[in-house]
Amino acid sequence: MRYDSVTDIIGDTPLLRIDPAVHGLASVDLYAKLELFNPFGSVKDRAAWNMARPGLPDAVERGSTLVELSSGNTAKALALIAGMHGLGFKSVTNRMKVPEIKELLLLLGAEIEELPGRSECLDPTDTEDPLTRFHQELSEPGSAYLHTDQYFNARNADAHAAGTGPEIVRDLDGRAPDFFVACVGTAGSSTGVARVLRAHNPEVEVVGLVAHKSDFVPGIRTIDEVQEVGLFDPGAYGRIDAVTSGEAIEGMLTLARRCGVLSGPTGGAAYFGAVRHLRPYDAELTASGRRATAVFIVCDRIESYLGYVRKRRPDLFGAEARGASVAALSEDEVAKAVSLDVAEARRWIAAEDPLVVDLRSPFAYAALHIEGSVNIVDELFEELVRDGLPFSKSRPVLLACPVGERSAGFAALLTRLGHPDVRSLAGGIVAWRDGGGELVRE
Numbered sequence: 001m002r003y004d005s006v007t008d009i010i011g012d013t014p015l016l017r018i019d020p021a022v023h024g025l026a027s028v029d030l031y032a033k034l035e036l037f038n039p040f041g042s043v044k045d046r047a048a049w050n051m052a053r054p055g056l057p058d059a060v061e062r063g064s065t066l067v068e069l070s071s072g073n074t075a076k077a078l079a080l081i082a083g084m085h086g087l088g089f090k091s092v093t094n095r096m097k098v099p100e101i102k103e104l105l106l107l108l109g110a111e112i113e114e115l116p117g118r119s120e121c122l123d124p125t126d127t128e129d130p131l132t133r134f135h136q137e138l139s140e141p142g143s144a145y146l147h148t149d150q151y152f153n154a155r156n157a158d159a160h161a162a163g164t165g166p167e168i169v170r171d172l173d174g175r176a177p178d179f180f181v182a183c184v185g186t187a188g189s190s191t192g193v194a195r196v197l198r199a200h201n202p203e204v205e206v207v208g209l210v211a212h213k214s215d216f217v218p219g220i221r222t223i224d225e226v227q228e229v230g231l232f233d234p235g236a237y238g239r240i241d242a243v244t245s246g247e248a249i250e251g252m253l254t255l256a257r258r259c260g261v262l263s264g265p266t267g268g269a270a271y272f273g274a275v276r277h278l279r280p281y282d283a284e285l286t287a288s289g290r291r292a293t294a295v296f297i298v299c300d301r302i303e304s305y306l307g308y309v310r311k312r313r314p315d316l317f318g319a320e321a322r323g324a325s326v327a328a329l330s331e332d333e334v335a336k337a338v339s340l341d342v343a344e345a346r347r348w349i350a351a352e353d354p355l356v357v358d359l360r361s362p363f364a365y366a367a368l369h370i371e372g373s374v375n376i377v378d379e380l381f382e383e384l385v386r387d388g389l390p391f392s393k394s395r396p397v398l399l400a401c402p403v404g405e406r407s408a409g410f411a412a413l414l415t416r417l418g419h420p421d422v423r424s425l426a427g428g429i430v431a432w433r434d435g436g437g438e439l440v441r442e
Contacts, residue, residue: 007049007081009039011163015171015295022258023275027285030274031177031295032261033168035189040077042300043164047188048077050159051148059146060085065111067145071096072219073300074150074186079108090145094361097379098218100304114363156188157195157231164189165196168295176201179281179294181274183220183266184208184240187232189297194236208237209273212244213334213405215326218308219266219299220248224403241277243269245312251275252309253316256302264305267298311382325382326409329416337412339426342435345398348423354396357381359406360429368439370400370432378406385410389417396421404428 003009014037018030035043052066059066066082068074071093082089090111096102105112150156169176176197182190187208194206210226211217223240226232234240245265252268255261263271274296285292310317312325340348348354356373358365365375376384378401384390391397397419399407404427411424425432433439 006039006084010045010049011038012167013037013164015168016259016261018259018271022254023271025275025278025282027291028179028278028282029291029293030278031168031172031293032255032259032267032271033164033295033297034261035164035297035299036261036263036267036301040073040080042073042077043189043297044073044300045077046159046163047150047156047186048074048081048148050162051150051153051155052078052081052146054155055146056081056085059087062144063087064144064146065090066148067092068148068150069093070150072098072101074148075105075110076101076108078148079105079110083109087146094364097216098304099307104304114361150186150188151231154231156186157192160189160192161195162192164297165193168193169196169200172293172295174200175293176204177295178203178292179205179207179274179278181207181209181270181277181294181296183217183243183270183273183297183299184210184226184232185219185221185266187226187236189299191231191233191236193297205238206236207273207277208240209243209269210240211269212242212331213408215244215409217243217245217248217265217269218305219264220269222405224405239277241273243273247272249309249313252302255298261298262302263298264300264302265308266300267296270296270298325386326406326413329409329412333416334409334412337408337415338423339404339408339411340398340423341426342432342437345423345425345432346437348396349398352396354398354421354423355391356398356400358429359399359401359410364402364429366442368429368433368441370429371438371440373400378410381410385413385417389414389419393419396423398423398425400425400429400432402428403430 014034016032016034018032023030038045065088066078067090068078069092075091079089091105092113180197184190190208197204210223211220213222248265248269251272252263252265255263255271274294278294356370358369358373358375359378359381399410401407404425407424411422414422
């Protein structure tokens with residue numbers, strides 16, 4: 001086949017049947033929508049092209065720069081699209097958490113601006129957040145940028161309502177599946193596809209997968225973060241389940257080693273979450289002699305996440321696992337971590353003088369932090385903890401992150417490792433600010 005532009009190759013990705021010998025479901029036909037076959041390597045190619053395309057002629061005429069609040073696949077696709085049209089691209093983000101993506105963006109000529117956002121996800125109601133202020137400036141009429149605005153642009157979801165969803169129905173011989181499982185990031189693909197599938201089968205069960213509150217899975221929001229995404233509609237999902245990074249990696253390994261699909265962790269999470277959700281239904285279907293069909297999305301490829309996987313599963317690379325990790329904690333352990341609300345934390349600080357550790361990025365810490373706190377970025381903190389307790393047991397510790405999720409996980413981990421008095425700030429720095437706690441600038 002011949003094409004005039006690489007963007008003509010976007011979409012029409014394969015729908016692959018997963019061998020029942022792999023997933024073990026006797027009465028469910030499980031299919032993977034292989035979005036990693038898009039030309040730029042991910043499901044975000046569809047949304048990036050659909051969002052950017054209408055404004056490109058004017059942007060080229062004015063010499064504008066494309067800009068997006070993204071640290072992942074959307075940024076990658078937009079950087080390539082911008083370059084094809086002789087334009088620059090700027091990625092604005094709280095923090096680049098996957099080093100390989102950052103390196104690739106730099107290789108593509110992108111400009112990366114890491115602003116000190118209060119949380120990992122844009123919150124349009126937080127008018128003091130630098131990310132929110134930047135978003136508002138980009139959205140003003142007459143902006144010098146072409147802002148694709150993936151969190152609120154309806155063309156994000158429309159790309160999947162026009163392409164991904166109809167392709168699934170077509171490849172299932174005109175039928176919608178009984179189950180559709182998708183990870184929730186910007187919510188564009190899950191809501192866009194769900195809209196189409198429900199038009200063909202109002203009874204289709206849509207399962208949205210989010211990251212466990214104390215964990216990080218690339219491309220997936222936690223349940224608290226998705227509430228801040230403009231495209232997120234709780235009514236689009238029949239059920240929302242959480243997955244951990246360990247489960248995502250296990251699913252990724254199964255797809256790669258058993259199915260020959262070089263999926264990234266997001267696709268691994270979708271596979272793991274799909275099989276886990278379908279297993280109880282499978283028993284009922286088998287008993288009744290009926291069959292069902294399910295589809296999940298493989299969002300992108302494995303190569304960009306080798307560092308991410310190596311940190312969590314060094315054994316896969318021939319290295320010995322060191323210490324413990326947040327990903328190894330059970331939900332019950334995290335739930336039992338001692339958390340203090342703002343009033344309790346202020347009294348405890350005054351009475352016990354704990355070591356206050358701020359786990360946010362250096363940018364966020366420099367902008368505003370609790371007086372007397374020390375800054376250890378969560379990723380570095382996890383590396384320190386792998387080798388044992390990073391500080392003495394003789395002094396109590398209060399951990400703080402943007403909204404209290406990561407700090408709770410680390411509090412549970414330090415407790416497991418034997419620290420006698422470590423606590424988490426419930427609601428994080430955002431709650432401290434909203435509760436009248438004093439914050440200082442570096």
